[in-house]
Amino acid sequence: MDTTLRDGEQTSGVSFVPHEKLMIARLLLEDLKVDRVEVTSARVSEGEFEAVKMICDWAARRNLLHKVEVLGFVDGHTSVDWIQRTGCRVINLLCKGSLKHCTQQLKKTPAEHLADVIDVVHYADDQDITVNVYLEDWSNGIKDSPEYVFQLMDGLKDTSIKRFMLPDTLGILNPLQVIEYMRKMKKRYPHTHFDFHAHNDYDLAVSNVLAAVLSGVKGLHTTINGLGERAGNAPLASVQAILKDHFNAVTNIDESRLNDVSRVVESYSGIMIPANKPIVGENVFTQVAGVHADGDNKNSLYCNDLLPERFGRKREYALGKTSGKANIRKNLEDLGLQLDEDSMRKVTERIIELGDKKELVTQEDLPYIVSDVLKHGSIGEKVKLKSYFVNLAHGLKPMATLKIEINGKEYEESSGGDGQYDAFVRALRKIYKVTLGRKFPMLTNYAVTIPPGGRTDAFVQTLITWSYDEQVFRTRGLDADQTEAAIKATMKMLNLIEDEYEKNND
Numbered sequence: 001m002d003t004t005l006r007d008g009e010q011t012s013g014v015s016f017v018p019h020e021k022l023m024i025a026r027l028l029l030e031d032l033k034v035d036r037v038e039v040t041s042a043r044v045s046e047g048e049f050e051a052v053k054m055i056c057d058w059a060a061r062r063n064l065l066h067k068v069e070v071l072g073f074v075d076g077h078t079s080v081d082w083i084q085r086t087g088c089r090v091i092n093l094l095c096k097g098s099l100k101h102c103t104q105q106l107k108k109t110p111a112e113h114l115a116d117v118i119d120v121v122h123y124a125d126d127q128d129i130t131v132n133v134y135l136e137d138w139s140n141g142i143k144d145s146p147e148y149v150f151q152l153m154d155g156l157k158d159t160s161i162k163r164f165m166l167p168d169t170l171g172i173l174n175p176l177q178v179i180e181y182m183r184k185m186k187k188r189y190p191h192t193h194f195d196f197h198a199h200n201d202y203d204l205a206v207s208n209v210l211a212a213v214l215s216g217v218k219g220l221h222t223t224i225n226g227l228g229e230r231a232g233n234a235p236l237a238s239v240q241a242i243l244k245d246h247f248n249a250v251t252n253i254d255e256s257r258l259n260d261v262s263r264v265v266e267s268y269s270g271i272m273i274p275a276n277k278p279i280v281g282e283n284v285f286t287q288v289a290g291v292h293a294d295g296d297n298k299n300s301l302y303c304n305d306l307l308p309e310r311f312g313r314k315r316e317y318a319l320g321k322t323s324g325k326a327n328i329r330k331n332l333e334d335l336g337l338q339l340d341e342d343s344m345r346k347v348t349e350r351i352i353e354l355g356d357k358k359e360l361v362t363q364e365d366l367p368y369i370v371s372d373v374l375k376h377g378s379i380g381e382k383v384k385l386k387s388y389f390v391n392l393a394h395g396l397k398p399m400a401t402l403k404i405e406i407n408g409k410e411y412e413e414s415s416g417g418d419g420q421y422d423a424f425v426r427a428l429r430k431i432y433k434v435t436l437g438r439k440f441p442m443l444t445n446y447a448v449t450i451p452p453g454g455r456t457d458a459f460v461q462t463l464i465t466w467s468y469d470e471q472v473f474r475t476r477g478l479d480a481d482q483t484e485a486a487i488k489a490t491m492k493m494l495n496l497i498e499d500e501y502e503k504n505n506d
């Protein structure tokens with residue numbers, strides 16, 4: 001059961017609007033094919049009501065309504081009515097799984113709480129709503145007040161409750177404890193369906209989920225990118241990969257869609273995926289050490305079962321001071337370039353030198369480095385920026401005028417824009433689209449960073465991603481001025497697409 005839209009939204013700073021929730025629910029159920037989704041808590045807000053309604057309308061049309069669940073409270077008829085009005089058919093009822101939560105938060109005796117829960121279950125039965133229950137704070141309950149947990153379970157086991165969901169609400173357990181406590185539950189209630197809900201406070205969420213699987217648990221709660229309250233929940237991508245590779249378990253998840261869905265959730269949540277996050281992090285399929293690239297060349301000696309292609313990704317070979325010839329050769333191959341041994345040595349030396357200065361070297365930089373080192377002359381010089389002017393004035397639209405040379409011919413154009421760089425790109429686009437009748441790449445991402453190392457605090461680095469003819473180019477510019485850095489990145493891109501253009505129009 002994926003709870004990105006309920007627990008995931010309990011990540012500090014995350015708030016999805018209804019159409020984002022609908023989009024994520026669709027991706028989870030239709031693309032990733034998770035078995036169930038929990039999409040919010042009842043009573044939260046009008047916006048959440050709207051979101052659940054939209055998701056349920058859509059799910060009903062696709063015959064998926066039974067897979068949509070909402071957390072509800074032990075509050076008489078209120079949560080059930082709220083859920084009923086959205087069209088949702090499943091309540092995940094938040095009961096108290098530890099004595100202290102029952103007596104100190106709800107201020108009820110165990111018998112009173114049990115009676116309240118049974119009332120809600122009966123009311124939900126009358127409304128034809130399926131009930132699962134959370135035993136909130138179960139991990140503390142089973143440690144400190146097991147007799148309370150068993151009293152509640154005994155009182156509920158003969159009701160219509162479909163699943164008992166056991167949360168490690170505060171992320172306090174380790175895998176050995178999960179096995180010990182789950183076995184206790186399974187021994188006492190062998191025919192009950194248990195879900196396990198992990199939290200990552202000790203970075204043990206994934207391990208604990210696996211321990212739960214070993215203990216015979218039937219349902220697992222995960223989120224995309226491990227979003228969730230405090231340190232988050234168990235990330236779906238990691239859980240899926242381990243279930244498949246370590247347990248030969250069969251799930252319905254389409255793992256080729258994991259990366260794309262992670263990126264959508266990254267964008268909607270605003271919580272960036274760490275570069276080293278397994279499966280979905282930017283760097284996790286990048287070999288950095290030269291010896292690894294060499295081993296891959298020989299017989300994929302440094303690959304494990306986590307092949308990037310499984311997840312719709314590609315292995316990359318980083319360029320920097322730890323690159324050897326093998327890394328560089330792999331990158332050159334990707335660009336369709338070949339070098340003799342002597343040129344290879346010179347290019348390798350140059351890349352190591354740049355790496356030593358903490359310069360980021362990307363694959364797109366490689367033709368420039370090759371050209372620079374070997375005095376190649378042609379790459380990177382087909383399109384030249386001869387002169388330009390950009391202005392910024394309070395109360396006036398920024399303007400840009402520029403003159404460029406393309407294959408020896410000069411073109412001049414001006415344009416206004418929303419900012420200096422926007423004006424610059426608009427002027428360029430006029431030259432390409434209007435004057436030359438050619439396509440101009442679409443800018444898909446624009447990131448400004450201070451380069452690593454912090455030695456040049458006056459410098460900024462602009463990393464721009466472009467899409468052109470179904471290809472993606474990333475180019476980088478470094479300058480003391482952000483606009484100039486972006487312009488440098490843009491000129492690199494124009495030279496790269498010039499090569500593409502010539503190839504396609506030979």
Ligand SMILES: CC(=O)SCCNC(=O)CCNC(=O)[C@H](O)C(C)(C)COP(=O)(O)OP(=O)(O)OC[C@H]1O[C@@H](n2cnc3c(N)ncnc32)[C@H](O)[C@@H]1OP(=O)(O)O
Pocket residue numbers: 007010041042043044045071073074075094095096105106136167169229
């Ligand atoms: C394990 C988890 O992550 S549980 C996550 C549960 N989901 C949420 O909390 C969603 C976000 N929450 C909200 O929007 C709000 O807290 C609401 C709408 C649910 C409730 O709002 P409010 O009525 O203002 O109450 P408040 O936020 O202060 O919550 C505390 C009340 O909930 C009660 N409560 C706590 N757990 C439960 C429960 N399982 N069932 C019923 N009531 C409960 C407390 O006893 C307290 O009641 P009191 O004010 O009578 O003492």
